[in-house]
Amino acid sequence: MLAEIDVAIIGAGVIGLATAREIAQGEKGVFVFEKNRTFGLETSSRNSEVIHAGIYYPENSLKAKLCVEGKSLLYKLCDRHNIAYKKCGKIIVAASKNETTQLENLYEQGRKNGVDDLVLLSRTELKMLEPNVEARAGLLSPSSGIFDSYTLLKFLYSQASEKGAEFVFDTEVIGIERAGAKYEVRIKDRDGISVFVAHAVVNCAGLNSDRIAQLAGIDIAKAGYKLHYCKGEYFSLSSKYRNVVNRLIYPTPEQAGHGIHVTVGLDGRVRLGPNARYVETIDYAVDETYKQYFYNSAKRFLPFVELEDLAPESAGIRPKLQGPEEDFRDFVIAHEEKAGFPGLINLIGIESPGLTAAPAIARYVGRMAAELFD
Numbered sequence: 001m002l003a004e005i006d007v008a009i010i011g012a013g014v015i016g017l018a019t020a021r022e023i024a025q026g027e028k029g030v031f032v033f034e035k036n037r038t039f040g041l042e043t044s045s046r047n048s049e050v051i052h053a054g055i056y057y058p059e060n061s062l063k064a065k066l067c068v069e070g071k072s073l074l075y076k077l078c079d080r081h082n083i084a085y086k087k088c089g090k091i092i093v094a095a096s097k098n099e100t101t102q103l104e105n106l107y108e109q110g111r112k113n114g115v116d117d118l119v120l121l122s123r124t125e126l127k128m129l130e131p132n133v134e135a136r137a138g139l140l141s142p143s144s145g146i147f148d149s150y151t152l153l154k155f156l157y158s159q160a161s162e163k164g165a166e167f168v169f170d171t172e173v174i175g176i177e178r179a180g181a182k183y184e185v186r187i188k189d190r191d192g193i194s195v196f197v198a199h200a201v202v203n204c205a206g207l208n209s210d211r212i213a214q215l216a217g218i219d220i221a222k223a224g225y226k227l228h229y230c231k232g233e234y235f236s237l238s239s240k241y242r243n244v245v246n247r248l249i250y251p252t253p254e255q256a257g258h259g260i261h262v263t264v265g266l267d268g269r270v271r272l273g274p275n276a277r278y279v280e281t282i283d284y285a286v287d288e289t290y291k292q293y294f295y296n297s298a299k300r301f302l303p304f305v306e307l308e309d310l311a312p313e314s315a316g317i318r319p320k321l322q323g324p325e326e327d328f329r330d331f332v333i334a335h336e337e338k339a340g341f342p343g344l345i346n347l348i349g350i351e352s353p354g355l356t357a358a359p360a361i362a363r364y365v366g367r368m369a370a371e372l373f374d
């Protein structure tokens, strides 16, 4: 007889952790399998730590809805559980007439998404708020902020554990096979390979989530689940620029990312990034040949910055469903019952604003899981 559990969650990034915290209640046996030695070592710790407002995404998309809901849940969590944050606000800046029109479009888009505190700024108004920033116009988002994402991950982990979720680290899921109404899940750890039975499988495997769906038997090409890796690198600005801006400063968005922005960490450190470039492999080294590109991008709105003030810092990789030059793709959060896999919940393409949206994504998945166990 194989050991049986109720729910197998694959991946202990912010999405797996928040989901475990949401669904680990009562007697339900929730196990989280993580291939790394601990939680949060991949995309969840390689990002801008920005609490996004929910401006950019098409109306009614999951990205828009879950970002707006997640933002409010996340601020509440931070307040209640002593997670450091700063609701510093953000300004998207325009350098040309074209970009100024883009700001107006973003203002409308944001309002449609329920972000009702946006303010269009003239050059003079912008200068009053951010004397060091050079731009033609701006769009102020007062509800954007930054927070300590590691403390959030730690909090989610300890709450999920307290509620009874079991974390199994250094353990990779290498096979998922449907067995009647359940799944045989094959795992590999230091002691070798073993198999157990799960009533439900929740795929929160980040950059690997398309492969996990494929392992379970989903035709990922047909389903449109194939992921593209899109690298985002950061450069830091030297300490003489501490607190050079009061808010997060973003350019108008690019095709694959939010554009190289300026973030001031909770400690006042300033960094630039991320860029967005499609890559074939997972490699977190920062390519220094992009320094000039970062410099040119920053100089557009911080004209006094010098090339030697930039130093390579870190990188993350976006699990993107949208390939190069392709149109917007939403998060996939799907119970695959119709595809013939009842009890399998896939979360694929959870790129930005996944960190902000995490508490709302967890609630969404929690409702799906509750239906399975009704």
Ligand SMILES: Cc1cc2nc3c(=O)[nH]c(=O)nc-3n(C[C@H](O)[C@H](O)[C@H](O)COP(=O)(O)OP(=O)(O)OC[C@H]3O[C@@H](n4cnc5c(N)ncnc54)[C@H](O)[C@@H]3O)c2cc1C
Binding pocket: 010, 011, 012, 013, 014, 015, 016, 033, 034, 035, 036, 039, 040, 041, 042, 043, 044, 045, 046, 047, 048, 049, 050, 051, 052, 171, 172, 173, 174, 204, 205, 206, 207, 208, 209, 212, 231, 232, 233, 274, 315, 316, 317, 318, 319, 350, 351, 352, 353, 354, 355, 356, 357
């Ligand atoms: C450069 C960059 C900047 C970003 N900035 C922001 C931002 O400012 N604000 C924001 O809201 N969002 C941001 N995001 C998005 C956010 O970071 C992600 O949406 C979020 O971290 C995704 O979390 P996750 O749990 O899905 O993935 P991950 O954190 O990658 O977790 C997935 C986990 O699954 C595990 N796993 C994979 N395969 C297996 C397997 N077979 N068996 C066991 N375990 C497995 C992995 O080891 C990993 O720990 C950014 C992303 C990037 C790349």
